[in-house]
Amino acid sequence: MEDKKRTILICRGTGCESAKSPQIQAALEEKVQGLNVEVKFTGCHGMCQQGPIVVVEPEDIFYAHVKLRDVPKIVESHIKNDEVVERLVYEDPTTKEKIPTYHDIPFYKRQKRLVLRNCGQIDPENIDDALARDSYAGLGEALKMEPVEIVAEVKKSGLRGRGGGGFPTGLKWEFTQKAAGDVKYVLCNADEGDPGAFMDRSVLEGDPHAVLEGMIIAGFAISAKQGYIYCRAEYPLAIKRLQIAIEQAREHGYLGKDILGSGFDFDIEIFHGAGAFVCGEETALITSIEGNRGMPRNRPPYPANEGLYGKPTLLNNVKTYANIPLIITNGSGWFADIGTENSKGTAVFALTGKIANSGLIEVPMGVTLREIIYDIGGGILDSKEFKAVQTGGPSGGCLPESFLDTPVDYDSLIEAGSMMGSGGMVVMDEDTCMVDVARYFLDFTEKESCGKCVPCRIGTKQMLTILEDIVEGRGKPGDIDRLEELAHGIKIGSLCGLGQTAPNPVLTTIRYFRDEYEAHIYDNACPAKQCKEFISYHIVDSCIGCGLCRRNCPVDAITGEQKELHHIDQELCIQCGECYEVCPPKVFSIEIHTGEKSTEPEPVLQVVTG
Amino acid sequence: MDQFTFTIDGQTITAEDGMSIMDAALANDIYIPYLCHHPDLEPVGACRLCGVEVDGRPMVMSCMTPAKEGTDVRTNSPAIYQARKVAMELLIMDHDMDCLACEAADDCDLLKVSAYLGIQPEQLEGLRPLGRQLPIDDSNPYFQFDPNKCILCGICVRTCNEIVGLGALGYINRGIETVVGTFGDKGFVDSICESCGECVVRCPVGSLAPKKPQLAAREISTICAYCGVGCGIHFGVRGDEIVSTRADRESPANRGSLCVKGRYGFNFINHPDRLTTPLIKKDGQFVESSWEEAITLVADKLSNYHGEEFAALTSAKCTNEDNYVVQKFTRAVMGTNTIDHCARL
Numbered sequence: 001m002e003d004k005k006r007t008i009l010i011c012r013g014t015g016c017e018s019a020k021s022p023q024i025q026a027a028l029e030e031k032v033q034g035l036n037v038e039v040k041f042t043g044c045h046g047m048c049q050q051g052p053i054v055v056v057e058p059e060d061i062f063y064a065h066v067k068l069r070d071v072p073k074i075v076e077s078h079i080k081n082d083e084v085v086e087r088l089v090y091e092d093p094t095t096k097e098k099i100p101t102y103h104d105i106p107f108y109k110r111q112k113r114l115v116l117r118n119c120g121q122i123d124p125e126n127i128d129d130a131l132a133r134d135s136y137a138g139l140g141e142a143l144k145m146e147p148v149e150i151v152a153e154v155k156k157s158g159l160r161g162r163g164g165g166g167f168p169t170g171l172k173w174e175f176t177q178k179a180a181g182d183v184k185y186v187l188c189n190a191d192e193g194d195p196g197a198f199m200d201r202s203v204l205e206g207d208p209h210a211v212l213e214g215m216i217i218a219g220f221a222i223s224a225k226q227g228y229i230y231c232r233a234e235y236p237l238a239i240k241r242l243q244i245a246i247e248q249a250r251e252h253g254y255l256g257k258d259i260l261g262s263g264f265d266f267d268i269e270i271f272h273g274a275g276a277f278v279c280g281e282e283t284a285l286i287t288s289i290e291g292n293r294g295m296p297r298n299r300p301p302y303p304a305n306e307g308l309y310g311k312p313t314l315l316n317n318v319k320t321y322a323n324i325p326l327i328i329t330n331g332s333g334w335f336a337d338i339g340t341e342n343s344k345g346t347a348v349f350a351l352t353g354k355i356a357n358s359g360l361i362e363v364p365m366g367v368t369l370r371e372i373i374y375d376i377g378g379g380i381l382d383s384k385e386f387k388a389v390q391t392g393g394p395s396g397g398c399l400p401e402s403f404l405d406t407p408v409d410y411d412s413l414i415e416a417g418s419m420m421g422s423g424g425m426v427v428m429d430e431d432t433c434m435v436d437v438a439r440y441f442l443d444f445t446e447k448e449s450c451g452k453c454v455p456c457r458i459g460t461k462q463m464l465t466i467l468e469d470i471v472e473g474r475g476k477p478g479d480i481d482r483l484e485e486l487a488h489g490i491k492i493g494s495l496c497g498l499g500q501t502a503p504n505p506v507l508t509t510i511r512y513f514r515d516e517y518e519a520h521i522y523d524n525a526c527p528a529k530q531c532k533e534f535i536s537y538h539i540v541d542s543c544i545g546c547g548l549c550r551r552n553c554p555v556d557a558i559t560g561e562q563k564e565l566h567h568i569d570q571e572l573c574i575q576c577g578e579c580y581e582v583c584p585p586k587v588f589s590i591e592i593h594t595g596e597k598s599t600e601p602e603p604v605l606q607v608v609t610g
Numbered sequence: 611m612d613q614f615t616f617t618i619d620g621q622t623i624t625a626e627d628g629m630s631i632m633d634a635a636l637a638n639d640i641y642i643p644y645l646c647h648h649p650d651l652e653p654v655g656a657c658r659l660c661g662v663e664v665d666g667r668p669m670v671m672s673c674m675t676p677a678k679e680g681t682d683v684r685t686n687s688p689a690i691y692q693a694r695k696v697a698m699e700l701l702i703m704d705h706d707m708d709c710l711a712c713e714a715a716d717d718c719d720l721l722k723v724s725a726y727l728g729i730q731p732e733q734l735e736g737l738r739p740l741g742r743q744l745p746i747d748d749s750n751p752y753f754q755f756d757p758n759k760c761i762l763c764g765i766c767v768r769t770c771n772e773i774v775g776l777g778a779l780g781y782i783n784r785g786i787e788t789v790v791g792t793f794g795d796k797g798f799v800d801s802i803c804e805s806c807g808e809c810v811v812r813c814p815v816g817s818l819a820p821k822k823p824q825l826a827a828r829e830i831s832t833i834c835a836y837c838g839v840g841c842g843i844h845f846g847v848r849g850d851e852i853v854s855t856r857a858d859r860e861s862p863a864n865r866g867s868l869c870v871k872g873r874y875g876f877n878f879i880n881h882p883d884r885l886t887t888p889l890i891k892k893d894g895q896f897v898e899s900s901w902e903e904a905i906t907l908v909a910d911k912l913s914n915y916h917g918e919e920f921a922a923l924t925s926a927k928c929t930n931e932d933n934y935v936v937q938k939f940t941r942a943v944m945g946t947n948t949i950d951h952c953a954r955l
Contacts, residue, residue: 298671
């Protein structure tokens, strides 16, 4: 079977690259010399925790956690002898079942990959690979259409902005198309900044041509000649691949003068963002490209009328543009058949947190949170209880178990108090303190506030300070009401989306987990047993006196003779949890108590009078 | 200019094209609270206090929103009051409230808006004082900048950009750490700041404040004596001493602006070293003399020279008319074109 033509795909997304996939590629190329095998690299497959990922086609075999030393084995066993290397095959973290073929893996089986259609499939630095999978076919068709027809198609498709706001894309295109002005711009927002989110990065690294194609079609539709991609400088690989893609597109006549002989001129430049989260807000992004400090400004006027350099400007997210070629090629009807009534197409999420399979997923709009978390994500790690899921990044909300059957679409999530956002999804288990979660997200937004408007600049800091007080044992009666009052004031009063949504994590955790706030403030207890101020560690009778905890305690708070019950000195203990971690699971003699401090008797003050 | 009408709180208002809701309200003596707005500057909508309802749509910033014919504007509603109250409480908790020690205490917009909204100390309970202790920049000889009192309205930054055209000020850092500062966060004196004080006079609180200011008892309107521009200036006077200056907004020469000399350079007037009579050096000593004696002496000496033996240097502190006469004298009487002017002020 040696003469069978095979292709070995090595993932070289940022995650796999950092795990030495370029070296693996080089080693494979060397080893397969003389064999009928093509080795090529691709963008991200989405399941980064399994990386480096190597896929062998046509058998569709998915190897996970491949190391440099595994290369000879893959070549000798699989390529030369047709024997799949069982050891390297993907193992389901929940069922421990070995699943050799890529498309049988539950993580992928339930997905519908439109935006990510080429990620992990093509060499992003080779335009021929993209062309073989119909890249720029949509552009060819679009150039034969009238600009108004293109806008009508986009409108009919029901596509909404994938940056999180969910504004109807076609409407935005129509406004910009109709706006008066000879000079117009097309901007792509690639300033992805939510903690843990890497959807846009993966598309740019894995399929840059899809984004370029979407932008060129947009340029033709609104009569723009220049496009800019605002990409954060923290994405060097994405910028590099985009740059290569732009140059290759120019060479092939997809960018530049007289594109495909249509008479239409359009070019794209990359603008490096300097790392401010707020520059993902459209007016701040525009201000930043203009060379000023990236601070948002009031709308109206909207960018469609007065955007970059005061000219009509169309600004969409990476994933929005990546959808456009598909809509043009397959028709708006095809796209509108996917998803729900008001949310068409697919949603891309960076699934992370206490979940078995974390990674990048793409699902049709309307699937439930439960399907995403349990069917694709494989459920909660270590058989723990699900507690909450945060969607929409730091601007989103935390939804409890009762919302697991909520369909994932723009409107349902907003109604639940969260939002689609640009696509972060953090799953939390029973060990997560929801007050601390709110504090964590506020800590992020507070630091990323641009400082321009009062409610956001000072309000997020004020809320953060109160939250810090609560988790550190200084909470006061009235704090919950005060947080809610501040949150509403900040939501209604802030200038831009950052401030208007920053209170969401606080509001949703109060709404759904109010008892946890109350436990911290009134009962000196952290129900999740996470906040150090409220917990104490105790050794119970099952202790076998092995001494592991005593030896590992960094502050020598544990005493006890060998083979005898040990004891923790609460005065010395710093609640680091080391003893809990090292106590053998079979013994399991460390307990975490919470809510006990209030029972300690207050020292009695004696008043002595003469 | 076209006029139109709309209503504010049920009252019919006449406005002109291009007016914001706030412009129209203020022109009709309807107060809307604000801190970041200034009539000389482009609006930015940063303080979020001037929110109003337009046709039932909540919270548009009246400083940024053009007044529109036939609209129904409400400057107050429970929702708007609540948003303003929250913003104001936040500002107070982030502000150095040592008002007795503040230069702006008698003219502080923060206090004014706080009083308008009826903020009471007890309602601040439960909010945490953010109490930052940032260093005061007193590097400038004429004014100081106390970031602990700054409310980040941005009026100083916009003044330097839009009125002075210098751009010496900008924002540094993000979030609560955001401060107004100069390039590279150097002190004012080491920056490109020209110390004109335009930002200082517009600061709505005591963050940018003149050093050792004295309250004037009365004002005298005159023309600045420094140069030929002839800026209109109001001197604040206490007894027979000039203690403050204020630019004349009505003067066509300066339209409310002054330079560093006009604004801060008045100490020489009452300075003991100031010359009040001509001095003539006699036997190696300067001796006070009369103007007649001095001018006669100069005229006598000048009559001994002609042409290239003579040169004149005049002063920008003279009026244009004075300078005209000096150059005429130099060319016509002394017979030379060698005349220059300090003009380096």
